[in-house]
Amino acid sequence: AQTIHQWPVAEIKAVGSPLSLGCTIKGKSSPNLYWYWQATGGTLQQLFYSITVGQVESVVQLNLSASRPKDDQFILSTEKLLLSHSGFYLCAWTRTGEGTLYFGAGTRLSVL
Amino acid sequence: TQTVSQSDAHVTVFEGDSVELRCNYSYGGSIYLSWYIQHHGHGLQFLLKYYSGNPVVQGVNGFEAEFSKSDSSFHLRKASVHWSDSAVYFCAVSARAGNYKYVFGAGTRLKVIA
Numbered sequence: 001a002q003t004i005h006q007w008p009v010a011e012i013k014a015v016g017s018p019l020s021l022g023c024t025i026k027g028k029s030s031p032n033l034y035w036y037w038q039a040t041g042g043t044l045q046q047l048f049y050s051i052t053v054g055q056v057e058s059v060v061q062l063n064l065s066a067s068r069p070k071d072d073q074f075i076l077s078t079e080k081l082l083l084s085h086s087g088f089y090l091c092a093w094t095r096t097g098e099g100t101l102y103f104g105a106g107t108r109l110s111v112l
Numbered sequence: 113t114q115t116v117s118q119s120d121a122h123v124t125v126f127e128g129d130s131v132e133l134r135c136n137y138s139y140g141g142s143i144y145l146s147w148y149i150q151h152h153g154h155g156l157q158f159l160l161k162y163y164s165g166n167p168v169v170q171g172v173n174g175f176e177a178e179f180s181k182s183d184s185s186f187h188l189r190k191a192s193v194h195w196s197d198s199a200v201y202f203c204a205v206s207a208r209a210g211n212y213k214y215v216f217g218a219g220t221r222l223k224v225i226a
Contacts, residue, residue: 032212044156044202044216051212059213090155099144099163099206101214103155 002027006104023091031093033074038088118217133188135203142208145186
């Protein structure tokens with residue numbers, strides 16, 4: 001069975017500080033990977049997706065970047081956090097051609 | 113461009129009642145239409161999806177949804193809700209071919225009163 005793990009579970013960071021969030025998928029080779037951002041009480045905004053190692057496509061950047069250093073790993077980062085980065089970050093994966101997103105448990109980020 | 117509209121931000125029903133959560137979309141091509149559930153503070157879980165064939169699709173926990181091309185709709189229904197169905201429900205659309213963008217509606221918060 002496939003599992004998806006996000007870390008950390010929660011972060012409290014200062015404005016201007018760097019950030020790195022991670023996501024790992026086990027049990028599935030070559031997954032399509034996604035990062036979503038969700039404001040409190042809001043909808044999901046797709047940020048990035050990746051269909052292969054080393055390649056990441058931006059949908060909406062929001063002064064964030066993403067990388068896929070390994071087949072099973074997806075990283076979201078920024079060098080300088082903004083207050084507007086606060087929210088819930090969700091990683092997800094799909095099988096090619098299936099159309100179903102499988103989400104991780106999310107990381108809650110508070111920027112103060 | 114794909115868009116998804118969920119017209120009801122909040123729906124409140126009593127346990128045992130039936131419920132319908134509405135979703136309308138706009139997209140010209142072949143698509144996946146899906147529903148997801150999010151309990152407070154958690155990630156989203158897949159409920160069901162439609163992409164072709166029988167317009168009524170069955171999902172987990174007694175949920176079903178009906179696709180209507182003429183109405184551009186994909187409404188979610190449950191015949192008898194339980195208090196544990198209280199959550200936020202999201203409708204999503206994505207193109208079937210060569211597209212990795214999934215667009216979500218604003219969500220409908222369902223409250224079930226026991």
